[in-house]
Amino acid sequence: MLRSMYSGISGMKNFQTKLDVIGNNIANVNTYGFKKGRVTFKDAISQSISGASGPVQGGRGGTNPTQVGLGSTLATIDTVDTQSSMQTTGRTLDLAIDGDGYFTVKDGAGNIFYTRAGNFYLDEDGSLVTGDGFYVQQLKGNTLENIKIDSNVYASFSINSAGKIIAINKDNTQPNLEVDIALTKFNNASGLTKVGGNMFQKSENSGDPQNGIAGTDGFGSVNAGYLEMSNVDLSEEFTEMIVAQRGFQANTRIITTSDEILQELINLKR
Structure with missing residues (x-):
């Protein structure tokens, strides 16, 4: 549960960065020669519970690794260098x-x-x-x-x-x-x-x-x-803003849900 809380925090930070870039794009929608930015994410490290194993002749088959992801992190902030009108x-x-x-x-x-x-x-x-x-x-x-x-x-x-x-x-x-x-x-x-x-x-x-x-x-x-003109497309930016907002909200739910479960554990001892 603590792992899930910190995963939620990493997601919130990343979506905040995405909103920062979107905000800058929208602010420069009428800036001549402006090239918009784009944020991409990648998963963070994964904690291994158990490793993979190969098949044993005359015995059991192979097994896949068991891992728990520990959230996401920022991959790139790209400059989209495309021709504009x-x-x-x-x-x-x-x-x-x-x-x-x-x-x-x-x-x-x-x-x-x-x-x-x-x-x-x-x-x-x-x-x-x-x-x-x-x-x-x-x-x-x-x-x-x-x-x-x-x-x-x-x-x-x-x-x-x-x-x-x-x-x-x-x-x-x-x-x-x-x-x-x-x-x-x-x-x-x-x-x-x-x-x-x-x-x-x-x-x-x-x-x-x-x-x-x-x-x-x-x-x-x-x-x-x-x-x-600027290559910022407002319809695309507003759509990305909605995606970022919902992603941010979803990560806050991870934190609140993990907190509720911790509260239930505490309530076992009364």
Whole structure:
């Protein structure tokens, strides 16, 4: 009975974690480029009452092991890295990736981050930045570089499906500016570490970053005037919430039932 009580406690803790992840998913249902989380469980260790035995020639047959499980534990909290639908904005600097890859950005200290949220802006210096002021990177040879579109030099610019920014000189002289927005992909994108602010960073299990441009070597295309929406499905999240709530309630019943049995044992001595 004490074993069943602690099994119930482990189940309650796990379903609480599941509710935490569901709550975060729902809170980010309208966050551009957000990738939802998913919780999986596994059984904990089992206490062996007796081991297995093989059959004996001329005697009895084999027997299976006798074990009592001691509850459940958290297996994984996955990042579900699936493509989401796109929202039309009509804004030139709103970019959405259709397919694999992440936009690559740097902070002022040179730290590299990756994001699927493509709501970008031009700062006072003409640098292409995120809402938090991180510099969007271009692929120029083998070194990543900041993107700068100086309004004093260029009259207009556009972005095509290959993620190329084409800026036209004010005096119509050549060459015009052509910049390839850098995309980065990973062997295991689900292994990236979430660091907040719609940003990811490389982890030990994500694989090394592979830099490229849209439309080449398996990189996705870039759609200007669109933003990728969150891949959270509210109907799925609410269903999972019901499952988690009922699972939590069922585990509380294990504890209360075990307590009632212990109370009956105590009442044997009156």
